[in-house]
Amino acid sequence: MKEKKVVLVVNDTRLLEVTTGIFAGQSFTVFPFYHFEEIPVELFSPEQLFVWEVKDISAENLKWIDFLKKKESIRFIVMDLLSDQYVTHLIDDPKTYLELSKQSYKIRDLLHMAEMVFAEEYPFAALKSYLVEDSLLFSEEITQGENYLEEAERIIGDFLQKYDLEKKIRDKDIFFLALGEIIENFVEYQLIKLKKVPKITLEYGFDKERIVISARDKLGEADLGPLLKSFVRPLSMKGDESGGEYSKEGVYVGPRGRGMNIVKHGAHRLISIIKRESEAILDKRTQFIFIVYLDKKEEATDNASVNMIVCF
Structure with missing residues (x-):
């Protein structure tokens, strides 16, 4: 396994201390910072994993996204x-860091995602990596001649009914809105921008704790810049008076950002992957994986609070 280096940015003294300890306890090399602006330029390299607490994201420090997206x-x-x-x-x-990771599924997932980033053979792109061993997994191709959105909704709807999962989802309506946003993004990008007939692979599965759904293409041509900006876009940011896609501070606030927020509200975790070139162990792709925990209805205000994007 590669050396695991984490650049950690948390604008809260206690959380920074605790998350630093959690990562260090799992043999990560941690570079902790209170503000994004404190990070030395030499740490902005592809070898690092950046972990950023969203409360510290502002119009001022999002300028670094422009720097990162060029990598x-x-x-x-x-x-x-x-x-x-x-x-x-x-x-x-006060608890041990091991106890914290056992008591919070968010901290557990944070560590799991971080471990997968540095593992060989890119396990973060495989649905089975997010489920317990021997979970049921399915795959369907959505191709030319079909209504992509309706077909995706039919496939997932039948899946939820067959395995009696519908009632265990916190909000079924926003769940399907999130699915629709992802499918529409694929169709619009391939059909309108790339002038290609959309082809989407829909994969899905579940275990006793969660549902995992993946949509991907075989192109790997997604534009990282807007995706990254919408990915970190705070929920409260609004567009400027002219209705443009950028605020006066230069922060992306366009429709793709709002669509991504719908996805975040419809899921507990979101993983976005752009693989530019195929390898023997992983084909090129743009892929969205979202995870919905079952029986989490009491967390009505909880959205996808641990999200990952990988482009390589």
Whole structure:
């Protein structure tokens, strides 16, 4: 396994201390910072994994996204732990870092995603990596001649009914809105921008704890810049008075950002992958994986609070 280096940016003293300890306890080399602007330029390299608490994202420090998106590869996790009262209670109550990771599924998933980024054979692109061993997995191709959105909704709807999963989803309506946003993004990008007939591979599976759904193409031609900006876009940011896609500070606030927020509200985790060139162990692709935990209805205000984007 490659050396695991994490550049950690958390604008909260206690959470920075705790997350640094959690990563260090799992043999990561951690570079902790209170603000993004404090990071030395030499640490902006493809070998690092950036982990950023969303509360520190502002119009001023998003200028670094323009710097990052020019890199050939990027590994980026955005977390929103400070909005979770349960997590903030845990970190204020002295515990070992191992106990914290066991008590919070968000911290557990944060570590799991980070481990996969540095593992060989790119496990973060495989649905089975997010499920327990021997879980049921399915795959369908959505191709020319079909209504892509309706077909995706039919496939996933039948899947949920067959395995009696519908009632276990926190909000079924926004779940399908999230699925629709992802499918529409693929169709619009391939059909309108690339002038190609859309082909989408839909994969899905579940275990006792979660549902995992993936949509991907075989092109790997997604534009990293707008995707990355919409990925880290805070929920409260609004467009300028002219209705443009950028605020006066230069922050992307366009429709793709709002669509991504719909996806975040419809899922607990979101993983975006852009693979530019095929290898023997992984074909080129643009891929979105979203994870919905079952029976989490009590967390009505909780959106996808640990999200990852990998481009390479």
